[in-house]
Amino acid sequence: MPTLSNIEAEAVIPSGYSSAQDGAVSDLSFLRRLSVAAVALGCLLRLAEYLLDRSLWMDEAYLALNILHRPFAGLFQPLDYHQGAPTGFLLLQKSAVLLAGTSEYALRLIPLLAGVASVFLFYKLATKTLLPNAVAIAIGLFAISPSLIYYSSEVKQYSIDVAVALVLYCLTIEGSRSEWKAWRVIATAFAGAAAIWISHASIFVLAGSGATLSITTLVRKDWVRLRRVSIICLVWAMSLAACYLVALRRLAADRELLDYWKDSFMPLPPHSLTDFKWFVDSFFGFFNTSAGLKFIGLAALVSIIGGISIFRKSTERGFLLVAPAIFTLVASGLHKYPFGGRLTLFLVPAALLLMAEGTELLRASTPRSVPAGGAVLLALLFVDPGMYVLHHFARPHTEVAQPGIMFPEELKPVVTYVQGHESPGDLVYVFYGSQPAFEYYAERDHFIRDNVEIGSASGDDPHGYESDLNPLRGHRAWVILSHTHGVGAGESRHIFFYLDTLGPRLECFTRAGAEACLYDLRAAIATTH
Numbered sequence: 001m002p003t004l005s006n007i008e009a010e011a012v013i014p015s016g017y018s019s020a021q022d023g024a025v026s027d028l029s030f031l032r033r034l035s036v037a038a039v040a041l042g043c044l045l046r047l048a049e050y051l052l053d054r055s056l057w058m059d060e061a062y063l064a065l066n067i068l069h070r071p072f073a074g075l076f077q078p079l080d081y082h083q084g085a086p087t088g089f090l091l092l093q094k095s096a097v098l099l100a101g102t103s104e105y106a107l108r109l110i111p112l113l114a115g116v117a118s119v120f121l122f123y124k125l126a127t128k129t130l131l132p133n134a135v136a137i138a139i140g141l142f143a144i145s146p147s148l149i150y151y152s153s154e155v156k157q158y159s160i161d162v163a164v165a166l167v168l169y170c171l172t173i174e175g176s177r178s179e180w181k182a183w184r185v186i187a188t189a190f191a192g193a194a195a196i197w198i199s200h201a202s203i204f205v206l207a208g209s210g211a212t213l214s215i216t217t218l219v220r221k222d223w224v225r226l227r228r229v230s231i232i233c234l235v236w237a238m239s240l241a242a243c244y245l246v247a248l249r250r251l252a253a254d255r256e257l258l259d260y261w262k263d264s265f266m267p268l269p270p271h272s273l274t275d276f277k278w279f280v281d282s283f284f285g286f287f288n289t290s291a292g293l294k295f296i297g298l299a300a301l302v303s304i305i306g307g308i309s310i311f312r313k314s315t316e317r318g319f320l321l322v323a324p325a326i327f328t329l330v331a332s333g334l335h336k337y338p339f340g341g342r343l344t345l346f347l348v349p350a351a352l353l354l355m356a357e358g359t360e361l362l363r364a365s366t367p368r369s370v371p372a373g374g375a376v377l378l379a380l381l382f383v384d385p386g387m388y389v390l391h392h393f394a395r396p397h398t399e400v401a402q403p404g405i406m407f408p409e410e411l412k413p414v415v416t417y418v419q420g421h422e423s424p425g426d427l428v429y430v431f432y433g434s435q436p437a438f439e440y441y442a443e444r445d446h447f448i449r450d451n452v453e454i455g456s457a458s459g460d461d462p463h464g465y466e467s468d469l470n471p472l473r474g475h476r477a478w479v480i481l482s483h484t485h486g487v488g489a490g491e492s493r494h495i496f497f498y499l500d501t502l503g504p505r506l507e508c509f510t511r512a513g514a515e516a517c518l519y520d521l522r523a524a525i526a527t528t529h
Contacts (some may be wrong), residue, residue, distance in 0.1 A: 031132040031133060031136050035135055035136050035139050038140045038142075039123050039139060039143070042119040045143065045149050045389065046112065046116055046119070046152040047116070050108060050152070052153070052397070054396075055410045055411045056107075056409075056437050058437060058482070060156065060437075061439065061440045063079070064155050064436075066080055067090060067097060070094075072091060072094055076246060078254075082254055082256045086157055086197060086199055086247070087197055087243075088198035088199075089110070092198075093110055096109045102444055104155075107155045111151070111152055111154055111155070111158075112152055112153055114160045114162070115153070115163070116152070118142075118152075118166055121170060122138070122142045122352075124166075125173070125353070126139055129310070129353055130353060130357055134357050135356070137381075138352055140382065141381065141382070144386055145352070146293075146388045146392075146403075146405055147348065150406070151342065151345055156342070157199060158346075160198060162349060164199040164201070164346075165324070165346040165349065166349055168202060168205045168209060169205065169209075169349070169350070171188050172212075175213070180228040180229065185231060192209075192232065193235050193236055193238070193239035196239045197243055199346070201328075201344075202346075204325075206236050206240075207324070208322075208323025208324035208326065209320055210232070210236060212319040212320050214229055216316045264341065265333065265338060266279075266329050266333035268333030282339055284296045285340055286339075286340065287303075287351070289340055289403055289404050290340065290342070290344045290348055291352070292388075293403065294403060295381070298380055303354040305358035306357030306361065307357075307358070309357050310353075321350040321354070322354075324346075325350070359377060359378065388400065397410055407513050409482040410511035410512045410514050411480070411514040412437075413511050414511055414514045415441045415480070416445065417516060418478050418509075419447050427452075427471075427472055428477070429453050429468075429472055430453070430480045431479070431484070433484065433491075434481055434514070460490065460491075460494070465498050466498060472499075472519070473521050473524040474524065475521055476518065476519070477519050478517070480514075481515055481516075499521070502524040503519050504520050506519065
């Protein structure tokens with residue numbers, strides 16, 4: 001992996017480009033320094049996100065409980081709570097907590113390392129793909145990407161997906177220009193085979209790369225290279241078959257997961273205008289919910305322009321970048337992998353490369369009579385993620401609506417507050433959406449749980465909440481809530497509405513996305529339903 005000390009020594013003009021194509025570049029050393037600064041910034045932002053030590057949110061806590069409560073062998077079995085993660089990633093996570101403890105820092109260490117490595121890997125990929133001006137734009141966008149920063153400190157596999165995809169992009173794009181000597185065949189074959197066990201998303205990068213390299217060598221009638229590429233693809237296929245038998249087939253049969261992601265499955269075949277609208281919504285939605293951008297029209301426009309430009313320069317390189325998205329779409333049509341949100345985070349680096357290529361093409365094409373045009377375009381691309389980064393790190397642990405980013409659920413200080421302020425005889429009611437994070441913090445901080453009631457009521461039926469909350473009658477009761485955005489917001493209102501009819505609310509302790517309220521329900525006579 002390149003380091004900051006040797007980045008400046010790397011070539012920033014990919015082979016195959018002529019100096020005439022680089023007419024807009026006036027100071028390569030300045031561009032190198034700018035790219036190095038962006039790499040450093042990207043690493044610092046990911047480290048800063050890690051050090052914020054935000055509370056685990058519901059899905060993180062579910063996966064953390066699996067990692068903490070199971071031995072290594074148990075991680076090869078279907079996970080509890082309808083969780084899904086690559087076996088290799090789970091083994092890495094288990095090793096991290098055995099070595100570094102059970103804190104959030106230990107649980108997020110592997111994703112952090114992957115996030116930092118991704119910055120260097122993306123720089124390397126950009127230099128192989130883009131001209132110097134576009135490299136600086138690409139690494140700048142990558143460095144301050146809200147979703148890439150956020151998921152570099154998430155107890156999930158998405159940061160690993162990005163890092164693994166970048167390794168595979170670098171190997172295959174470099175290999176597309178080589179003779180595929182024996183050492184490269186071996187390295188690429190085994191890197192891809194290992195990637196499948198660490199990142200499920202890598203399957204689509206491998207499928208796109210394998211198909212592209214096979215077809216291009218076949219078209220060229222380069223039988224020697226085709227034979228070597230075929231060996232690589234065979235090793236990948238064998239690894240995929242083994243992974244499917246061990247883990248993927250059971251994950252693909254989880255009906256709850258399939259139902260949760262049903263809107264992210266491509267209509268195959270499309271039958272109506274609504275089905276065709278899915279393609280438009282998913283294309284623009286990718287820049288929103290996966291890339292974490294708000295100016296999705298601009299992002300989509302420059303990515304299309306960039307894609308056309310890259311395909312004109314090298315059809316093979318263009319397909320190496322976009323074919324993984326095509327295979328992901330096909331898998332979504334077969335209801336095997338959702339297309340959208342955090343599950344397509346691994347496609348964001350390729351999209352940023354296309355955006356950078358298109359932006360630089362438009363900037364270089366701006367008439368000299370409108371010198372500010374290029375600056376305005378760059379400002380529009382950078383202002384939204386830049387403002388989010390400034391606000392997020394200036395006021396951490398606050399709720400900021402940003403696409404591609406989960407709302408914080410700061411349950412850790414809430415549990416600590418209740419633990420320090422509850423009185424003998426108090427009851428504690430935990431909202432069902434708070435249960436996994438509460439379990440994690442209660443176990444870690446030795447929260448006495450003899451008086452704890454875990455709620456089960458959800459949805460819009462008020463009778464369910466009555467059954468859940470009636471056991472609190474006749475007591476002082478703490479009500480702990482988190483994961484109350486979206487549907488959960490309506491559910492929490494049902495809880496408060498019913499409790500407010502039973503007794504006074506004495507106090508509330510609130511943090512971003514989480515709260516604990518104390519009710520005096522001693523005057524409420526216990527009833528049965």
